[in-house]
């Protein structure tokens with residue numbers, strides 16, 4: 001078993017709670033309210049800011065050109081496809097400009113932001129990979145629950161968020177991340193422990209992020 005699989009199993013409680021979260025249930029069956037979707041997307045757009053910076057750090061920390069090119073390609077896709085989804089939803093859900101650019105951050109968003117920025121500041125390739133891997137693999141796992149596109153919810157605001165995390169290119173990226181992470185498993189015990197702690201914190205915050213998304217709108221600030 002590789003390092004990635006080992007850590008996923010070690011933190012399975014938070015991992016499975018996030019993947020099978022009621023927020024995901026509602027997204028998949030199309031019953032998620034616009035208020036909850038709006039609140040989640042406003043927070044997640046801020047997540048995307050630090051996440052994009054983290055991908056940039058991965059370009060810088062990667063050991064060789066082939067790996068840098070993978071991150072560079074993902075950065076490009078993230079800047080187009082994913083950003084378009086947010087803009088379309090913000091327009092459809094009448095999100096005010098202030099909430100698109102600089103909303104009040106909930107605790108889970110703030111903590112995730114801190115984890116990503118402190119991780120990129122280490123410039124450690126295994127740690128940067130740990131956060132990217134959790135974010136992408138865990139999203140791939142919940143989106144896989146949607147099954148075949150014929151079973152996806154009817155509205156684009158739900159289905160497109162599934163599609164962005166459930167398609168052949170995305171699955172290949174997650175597999176690549178997992179292999180890359182396994183390949184740089186630290187030999188040093190303390191270093192390995194540090195990477196495991198980063199992985200664990202990311203899983204914990206993914207769960208907290210979904211928890212926060214279902215808090216009633218008036219209790220989230």
Ligand SMILES: Cc1ncc(CO)c(N)n1
Pocket residue numbers: 044047051135136139206209
């Ligand atoms: C909180 C969170 N985790 C992971 C992803 C996928 O990149 C996302 N968009 N948001």
